[in-house]
Amino acid sequence: MKEDLMDIICCPLDKHDLDLEVDERDDEEVLAGSLVCTECGESYPIEDGIPNLLPPDMREDAPA
Amino acid sequence: MKGQEWYQTDDVAEEYDSKRFSRGGQLIDRREKEAVLDAIGPVDDKSVLEVACGTGRFTAMLADRGADIVGLDISGPMLSQGREKAKSAGVDDHVEFMRGDAARLPFPDDHFDTVVAMRFFHLADTPASFLAEMRRVSKHQVFFDTFNRFSLRSLYNWALPMGSRLYSRWEVDRLLDGAGLELAGEAHDFVLPYGFYRKIPNDLASGFRSIDEVVGASPVGDKVASVSYWDTRV
Numbered sequence: 001m002k003e004d005l006m007d008i009i010c011c012p013l014d015k016h017d018l019d020l021e022v023d024e025r026d027d028e029e030v031l032a033g034s035l036v037c038t039e040c041g042e043s044y045p046i047e048d049g050i051p052n053l054l055p056p057d058m059r060e061d062a063p064a
Numbered sequence: 065m066k067g068q069e070w071y072q073t074d075d076v077a078e079e080y081d082s083k084r085f086s087r088g089g090q091l092i093d094r095r096e097k098e099a100v101l102d103a104i105g106p107v108d109d110k111s112v113l114e115v116a117c118g119t120g121r122f123t124a125m126l127a128d129r130g131a132d133i134v135g136l137d138i139s140g141p142m143l144s145q146g147r148e149k150a151k152s153a154g155v156d157d158h159v160e161f162m163r164g165d166a167a168r169l170p171f172p173d174d175h176f177d178t179v180v181a182m183r184f185f186h187l188a189d190t191p192a193s194f195l196a197e198m199r200r201v202s203k204h205q206v207f208f209d210t211f212n213r214f215s216l217r218s219l220y221n222w223a224l225p226m227g228s229r230l231y232s233r234w235e236v237d238r239l240l241d242g243a244g245l246e247l248a249g250e251a252h253d254f255v256l257p258y259g260f261y262r263k264i265p266n267d268l269a270s271g272f273r274s275i276d277e278v279v280g281a282s283p284v285g286d287k288v289a290s291v292s293y294w295d296t297r298v
Contacts (some may be wrong), residue, residue, distance in 0.1 A: 005160050008134070012170040028157075050143050052163040053170040058138070 001051050002029045011037035011044075012055050019045070068138055068187075070226040071118065077141035080119050087260030088269030096182060096209075097125055099251060102246075103207045103295040107131035110177045115166045115198060116184035120159075127178075134176075136164045166194050173261035174203040174298075176245025181208040186228045195243040199298060206245055206296045210236055215290035217257040236294060245296040252289035255279045 006020055016039035023046075024032040035044040035051060045052050052059070070076060085093040085221030085273035100122055104112070117123045119142050127133050127150060137143050143161045150156040164170055166181070167190070179202040181194075188194050199204050211217050213230035221228050232238075240247055254261075256276045261269050279285055 001160055001162070002157075005134075005162075008172075008175060009162070009170045010172055012168040013162060015172060047140075048144065049147065050140065050161055050163060052140070054138065054163050054165055055168050058165055 001049060002048060005051070008036070009051070009053065011040060011042060012053050013037070013042060014039050016040070071139045071142055074141045077119065077139065077145055077200070077209065080142065080145070081121070084262065085121075087266055088272075089258075090266055091269050091273055092258050092261055093121065095246045095253060097122065099209070099293045100126070100180060100182065100207065101129075102251070103249060103293065104178050104180065104205060105129065107178075111175070113169075113176045113179045113201060115169075115179060115181040115194075116187070117146060117161070118142045118183075120149050120161065122180065122182055123159060123161070124149045124155060125154050127159040127179045128153055130158075131159075132158050135159065135161045136166070136169070137161070138163060138165065140281075166234070167197055169197055169201050173200055175201050177203065178205040178207065180206075185231070186210065186211045187226060189230065191229070191239055192242050195239050195245070199243045199245055202298055204298055205248075206243075206298065208295065209291055209293045211257075211292055212252075212292055216255065217259070217286055217290040220257070220259050231292075236292070240294075240296060245298065247294065248297045249295035251293040252286040253280055253293075254291045255285065255288050257290040 011018055016037055018035040018037055021033060022030050022033040029049055030046055031049045033046045107126050110131050110133045112126055112133045114123045114135045117137050120135050123133055123135035123146060135146055140163055144163050150159045179198045185191050185208055210231040213232045221230060256272055
């Protein structure tokens with residue numbers, strides 16, 4: 001994801017702003033890292049350049 | 065919803081475009097893209113969200129025409145295909161792909177000029193909540209398609225592995241009412257359903273498509289069409 005995406009995305013649960021934590025980037029975009037909600041603290045991973053903004057109950061590791 | 069699992073596997077995602085849009089499917093692809101452009105074009109500098117963008121067929125096309133676009137899908141493997149498609153088309157500087165839940169979109173209210181969802185509502189188990197959420201993040205337009213209950217699609221629809229929901233006109237009207245959307249335009253097409261075109265070679269498909277268009281243009285055409293495109297306003 002490109003960093004200016006931060007201007008439009010928000011937490012899917014409470015719609016508050018997100019903070020970006022970068023683990024890996026190239027010239028154009030953030031490849032790995034996380035997006036953390038400034039209100040509820042929920043963390044959303046960025047993997048292979050694709051932010052995963054699925055709410056926690058819908059992630060693969062969520063209990064069925 | 066069943067599509068949620070079906071489209072998550074890598075092999076389904078990798079084969080998705082070639083399985084659906086080769087042979088007679090090319091003609092479906094063209095018609096769908098035309099439906100989207102007719103309703104939402106010109107898109108130059110418009111901000112657009114595509115919900116359930118899958119492999120990014122429309123996301124990449126709209127980016128290519130100048131839209132500033134976000135493609136959202138539940139499936140990581142489908143999005144990886146989309147990212148590749150946008151990169152090879154050279155449009156990746158104004159496209160973003162992300163995973164998300166269509167019922168809980170990670171955007172503020174009234175953000176996008178246009179929100180599009182193609183081939184999504186047939187997979188939706190709670191369509192009213194999805195449509196309301198699409199409306200929430202749009203400030204102007206919501207465009208989507210449905211597969212119709214009273215059409216030839218009902219002959220094979222029950223056998224599809226991803227599950228597929230059919231809609232009557234009455235159900236669509238009720239959905240729009242519930243979401244607070246006004247109908248601004250509609251189009252109905254494909255008396256012969258998608259499943260038929262996918263099975264036949266391209267040169268045969270165009271012959272059947274001509275017959276399809278004649279029946280479609282007749283007085284009964286709209287009533288027996290298998291696909292409807294709905295252009296709505298907030």
